Amino acid sequence: xxxxxxxxxxxxxxxxxxxxxxxxxxxxxxxxxxxxxxxxxxxxxxxxxxxxxxxxxxxxxxxxxxxxxxxxxxxxxxxxxxxxxxxxxxxxxxxxxxxxxxxxxx
Amino acid sequence: xxxxxxxxxxxxxxxxxxxxxxxxxxxxxxxxxxxxxxxxxxxxxxxxxxxxxxxxxxxxxxxxxxxxxxxxxxxxxxxxxxxxxxxxxxxxxxxxxxxxxxxxxx
DNA sequence: TATTTTCTTGACAATTTTGTCAAAAGTAAA
DNA sequence: TTTACTTTTGACAAAATTGTCAAGAAAATA
Numbered sequence: 582x583x584x585x586x587x588x589x590x591x592x593x594x595x596x597x598x599x600x601x602x603x604x605x606x607x608x609x610x611x612x613x614x615x616x617x618x619x620x621x622x623x624x625x626x627x628x629x630x631x632x633x634x635x636x637x638x639x640x641x642x643x644x645x646x647x648x649x650x651x652x653x654x655x656x657x658x659x660x661x662x663x664x665x666x667x668x669x670x671x672x673x674x675x676x677x678x679x680x681x682x683x684x685x686x687x
Numbered sequence: 688x689x690x691x692x693x694x695x696x697x698x699x700x701x702x703x704x705x706x707x708x709x710x711x712x713x714x715x716x717x718x719x720x721x722x723x724x725x726x727x728x729x730x731x732x733x734x735x736x737x738x739x740x741x742x743x744x745x746x747x748x749x750x751x752x753x754x755x756x757x758x759x760x761x762x763x764x765x766x767x768x769x770x771x772x773x774x775x776x777x778x779x780x781x782x783x784x785x786x787x788x789x790x791x792x793x
Numbered sequence: 794t795a796t797t798t799t800c801t802t803g804a805c806a807a808t809t810t811t812g813t814c815a816a817a818a819g820t821a822a823a
Numbered sequence: 824t825t826t827a828c829t830t831t832t833g834a835c836a837a838a839a840t841t842g843t844c845a846a847g848a849a850a851a852t853a
Contacts, residue, residue, distance in 0.1 A: 612813050613829090627811090650769065654774065658756060669778065671756075674757065675774065707799060724841095733841090
């Protein structure tokens with residue numbers, strides 16, 4: 582089976598509420614055709630949709646952000662042989678950079 | 688200290704060989720100003736530079752690809768609160784999708 | 794310091810990506 | 824099936840990103 586894209590996820594949420602595309606588009610402040618294209622993977626979703634979607638569908642914003650970002654990243658490395666290694670390396674860099682909440686030992 | 692970007696890394700490799708920018712640009716088949724801008728972070732490096740760079744500087748291409756991709760990913764999530772979580776989630780997705788070389792059990 | 798070579802810069806051209814409009818296609822209700 | 828509503832589509836406009844040119848700044852060398 583294929584992984585659901587973020588756009589398809591939006592559609593699922595929207596339809597679960599019987600909300601017309603036009604209405605969600607208005608809330609997102611974009612043209613309805615743009616939303617249609619996003620939901621059908623002809624355009625990429627944008628970062629600033631996230632807080633609006635979280636509000637509209639009563640989802641945890643942080644969780645949704647993570648979902649959005651993860652999908653964007655996957656989209657970027659999708660055809661890459663070594664995507665997984667790249668992710669791991671990127672992760673190390675971040676983990677290293679990010680100051681731990683508690684002091685690291687050594 | 689700041690993390691070295693991929694562009695800065697190129698410059699380091701290049702200077703280690705006393706190779707003029709103009710010459711590497713020619714090998715990469717781009718304008719020297721473009722390379723200059725890449726090395727000084729005014730433009731983003733592109734995917735297709737990687738194999739050329741690997742060859743020119745005698746580096747392992749896979750390793751260099753990973754380095755390139757990781758940097759691109761970091762660039763994308765750099766200002767994100769939840770970048771690390773996103774990477775982890777993306778990683779799970781890939782790991783799951785990717786067929787193991789040996790059969791997975793169950 | 795004059796000359797040559799290398800690197801950087803700003804303005805703009807080219808390309809890519811995105812968003813919109815308006816009409817068509819699809820769906821459901823009267 | 825007409826009518827009303829929703830979604831999709833294609834052509835194009837707008838925006839963002841990238842690459843180039845040509846001139847100038849900086850650095851090295853004579």
